[in-house]
Amino acid sequence: MRVPLSWLREYVDLPAGQTGRDVQAKLIEAGLEVEAVEQLGAGLKGPLVVGEVLAVEELTEFKKPIRYCQVDVGDANGTGEPQNIVCGARNFAVGDKVVVVLPGAVLPGDFAISARKTYGKTSEGMICSASELGMSDEHDGIIVLPGEHEPGTDAIELLELVDEVLDIAVTPDRGYCLSLRGVAREAATAYGLTLRDPALLDVPAPNSHGHPVEIADAEGCSRFTARTVTGLAPEAHSPLWLQRRLQKAGMRPVSLAVDITNYVMLEVGQPLHAYDRSRIQGAIGVRRAQPGEKLVTLDGAKRVLDAEDLVITDAGGPIGLAGVMGGAGTEIAGTGDVPPDAAAGTTEVVIEAAWFDPVSIARTGRRHKLSSEAAKRFERGVDPQAGPAAAQRAVDLLVLLAGGTADAGVTVAGAPPQPRTVTVAADHPDRIAGVAYGRETVVRRLRQVGCEVQGTDTLTVTVPSWRPDLTDPNDLAEEVIRLEGYENLPSTLPRPPAGQGLTARQRLHRRVGRALAGAGYVEALNYPFIGETVLDQLGIEAGDERRSVVTLANPLSDTEPAMRTTLLPGLLAALRRNHSRGEHDLALFETGLVFRPDGRDPSAASVRLPVDRRPDADELTALDAALPRQPRRVAVALAGSREQAGWWGRGRPALWADAVEAARTVAREAGVRLIVRQGQLAPWHPGRCAALLAEVNGAEVLLGHAGELHPRVVKALGVPERTCAMELELDVLEEAAGGPVPAPRVSAFPVATQDVALVVDSSVPAERVEAALTAGAGELLESLRLFDVFSGAQIGEGRKSLAYALRFRAHDRTLTVDEASAARDAAVAAAAAETGAVLRGT
Incomplete structure (x- = not known):
């Protein structure tokens, strides 16, 4: 999640001197993974201004089309005279407003601008593209601005080119932070400030005049809000501030209606979808797909649906993969950057703001190998209470920016799930962390998260709708601990029970x-x-x-x-x-x-063990039976x-x-x-x-x-x-x-070494000879080692000679020569009896 600092300040009054690095440190202390702070416009130096194209001369004597332009930049050049600029782009015409960088300026990447002679003309600056200003990676052409901006206006401020963007890696349990609303809540808590919640809007009550919605699968979709806006101007463009906020957040501006739905999703965290009402046949429905049904999604792919897919339908069949991607059949048209014929554009839209089952959305996305920003949020859990407010926010923006009229009808089908309550002991976070927080601190921190807390020694906590991850006492303890600061936890070693070691x-x-x-x-x-x-x-x-x-x-x-x-x-x-x-x-x-599967009971089912207590003997036995050897x-x-x-x-x-x-x-x-x-x-x-x-x-x-x-x-x-x-x-x-390995016995008495060479059949393994020697030598044998193997005509065909070094030692005395020789002879005799070995040379 990319969070522009300028946008974040709209919801939290951060101290004026706080930089992106400072906010990053605060959010990291609160448990968020802020991976980087991107400095937009770093090294950018003006003058960078709005210019109006006065004249264009086509230079045709070169291999590629080149244009020599006269551009009015107001008084930004100090003379009021037009600037002469050479440009290769062709997506602008006389009278268009463009972004001009004048000599003396420095663009991102330490690119200094000066007047220079090129293509036989002197170019006094440059007309800029979005990529040259670091706004996006698009190289299709230069930026053409709306006509209301006066020549000479500071483009750095107009395009909000200087900003800081926090890049946050949102973990699966923190889906609410995939929005400015969620990150602002964390920032407000970290700084001890008040949050201006963008979802706190006046929303009209549901009525029967809105677009009809029928939910056939209440488990897959528990709530569906539909709002209608009519009278949209098809030629309306997204304003610069809206485009820039989307770009900073990592999204590409598409068209006004689509940009508004994306903007509200980033702001509130509730994904929206806009349908062209004239292309919807009858009521909107939510159901599971029928096997073999097909849908062409907005990416142009024709998809064969699965019976587990949750789909949005009308009287003609599926019109969208619920929570993942809409269908091409109801796509908004006529509000792009290059406006088509107004008669062909969309003038009436239906806004969808629904709550879909996270598991269903995740499986559908993986099944179709389709990922979208909406699916990322739905599969992590969206606030089920935010739908009506998000729809209202989108309606307000469409009325404001596209000249539309909000329809009086408000459809809210289904009902959000009931708030979850968790009972937890007031000292539970203390026992988990090993720190005495106290009841007041625990209650204060839980309320900062958005919980309602009642009780004294035992707290009854009502979890906020935007935190589906808070399901048990340990989750609540974690919230208290992280807000109090992981860095404040003491380093203590656990005390293992006495008498237990390695097996x-x-x-x-x-x-x-x-x-x-x-x-x-x-x-x-x-x-x-x-x-x-x-x-x-x-x-x-x-x-x-x-x-x-x-x-x-x-x-x-x-x-x-x-x-x-x-x-x-x-x-x-x-x-x-x-x-x-x-x-x-x-x-x-x-x-x-x-x-090895041979150790598993095929009839045993996998067991889900409890986490709030130790499994009993029957549960452990069932688990062991389900496991392979x-x-x-x-x-x-x-x-x-x-x-x-x-x-x-x-x-x-x-x-x-x-x-x-x-x-x-x-x-x-x-x-x-x-x-x-x-x-x-x-x-x-x-x-x-x-x-x-x-x-x-x-x-x-x-x-x-x-x-x-x-x-x-x-x-x-x-x-x-x-x-x-x-x-x-x-x-x-x-x-x-068979038991512990005995410690080696160290003797202070000298060793007696005897070598023997035994001739045996080639088929006799050396291991059998060694075993016989060991058994025959008795307890005086300390070790034996095979140091030579020989075969040749001297000992006969099909025979081999094995030479062993035998070490004898007693732990209580020095062995005599006779004792060592007797032990050797006994070893040789045992080898002869067991393997038919004979001493070499006899």
């Missing part, structure tokens, strides 16, 4: 994040939305549980209408995006929820170099083994021994995919997978070659942990 799930989540960050991974947070396309790109086949998705009823994007079943789409998209921006060595991780997962993605090259040596690219090691890092944080076996699952390469398992209640349970992505997936997603990834379920990992 085991939360602690594991944080430990995993810290461990991966410490291992060189960067956390990436992604939206949890996916589409069918990315599942195809990942090579996930039909029948895979990851294909069964939870679809959103109202997705942010039509291409991503479902909730994710895996973390990989978002993580790989982040990797691709960073790679395309020049970051080629990447290691990303994410922890978050995936959504949401397991927590962790995933990593790697590409490029895992170790950088430098003077210290060659680097190393990221391999599938790094993805597996990331899984081991996560498992260590839970205190779980990870079981790694060969696996096969999309989107991983079938020969470079590891299945990650853990033991839960004596049985091996699948946690996830890790490895290198399939080349087809790499190509489809556009990620770097040899990209690797890992994904596993944290909830299952937590279950495998």
